[in-house]
Amino acid sequence: MEILKTVNLTKIYGYGENKVLALNKANLEVKQGEFIAILGTSGSGKSTFLNLVGGLDTPTKGEIFVKGKDISKLKKEEQTIFRRRYIGFVFQNYSLMPVLNVYDNVVLPISFDKGQRINHEYIKSLLTELGLWDKRKKYPNELSGGQQQRVAIARALANKPAIILADEPTGNLDSKTTSEVIGVLKSSSHKYNQTIIMVTHNEIIAQACDRILRIEDGILRKAGEQDV
Ligand SMILES: Nc1ncnc2c1ncn2[C@@H]1O[C@H](COP(=O)(O)OP(=O)(O)O)[C@@H](O)[C@H]1O
Ligand SMILES: [Mg+2]
Numbered sequence: 001m002e003i004l005k006t007v008n009l010t011k012i013y014g015y016g017e018n019k020v021l022a023l024n025k026a027n028l029e030v031k032q033g034e035f036i037a038i039l040g041t042s043g044s045g046k047s048t049f050l051n052l053v054g055g056l057d058t059p060t061k062g063e064i065f066v067k068g069k070d071i072s073k074l075k076k077e078e079q080t081i082f083r084r085r086y087i088g089f090v091f092q093n094y095s096l097m098p099v100l101n102v103y104d105n106v107v108l109p110i111s112f113d114k115g116q117r118i119n120h121e122y123i124k125s126l127l128t129e130l131g132l133w134d135k136r137k138k139y140p141n142e143l144s145g146g147q148q149q150r151v152a153i154a155r156a157l158a159n160k161p162a163i164i165l166a167d168e169p170t171g172n173l174d175s176k177t178t179s180e181v182i183g184v185l186k187s188s189s190h191k192y193n194q195t196i197i198m199v200t201h202n203e204i205i206a207q208a209c210d211r212i213l214r215i216e217d218g219i220l221r222k223a224g225e226q227d228v
Contacts, residue, residue, distance in 0.1 A: 022218050037199070037209035067086075088109075
């Protein structure tokens with residue numbers, strides 16, 4: 001069974017004259033451990049797609065199956081629990097808590113979830129793997145952009161989510177740091193058999209992934225596939 005499947009996933013924002021068809025019947029199947037890139041220009045529907053899959057927003061039509069369970073019709077509280085348990089997010093702006101050190105930022109999502117205990121050995125191995133163990137007492141403003149994004153990746157991996165969703169994770173980084181961060185995502189995907197869906201407008205970054213899809217005006221296609 002695939003870890004993620006979307007069926008005719010559709011999102012319309014606004015009403016009447018202001019209606020925007022942000023996502024138009026998107027179909028995608030993802031296997032566990034795949035590192036997928038969704039490539040598209042600004043406004044093409046990338047964030048809309050990720051936010052729907054991650055339960056940050058609800059679809060207008062269509063279904064989302066995570067491990068076979070339809071999550072598209074969950075209520076607000078159920079959506080929050082689903083998100084904590086199954087999804088890790090990595091955003092362009094890192095979105096770390098400035099008042100928490102590296103270690104506490106990474107374990108924060110686990111500490112929110114009352115049903116889960118922090119596995120310190122795993123967190124230590126994760127931070128070591130990402131080159132952050134000796135930085136664990138530092139605060140975000142004491143770190144470079146690339147280091148902050150590695151912390152955000154460690155945080156996303158911390159509770160071993162079914163899927164990591166990365167929204168333009170290297171959008172604020174220079175090209176050297178970008179390849180470092182993409183390398184970290186790729187090795188995490190291999191080492192932990194972690195499924196990652198990354199959206200980007202950058203063709204070169206997308207090339208690092210196992211599979212590339214394209215999105216244009218809310219329509220998701222395999223790379224190279226044309227309109228019929
Ligand atoms: N909350 C919203 N309300 C109205 N329109 C939105 C909203 N979010 C996104 N859109 C529109 O949906 C389309 C897709 O946006 P988005 O998914 O953010 O694109 P991308 O992430 O590829 O830049 C754009 O036309 C955008 O203006
Ligand atoms: Mg976006």
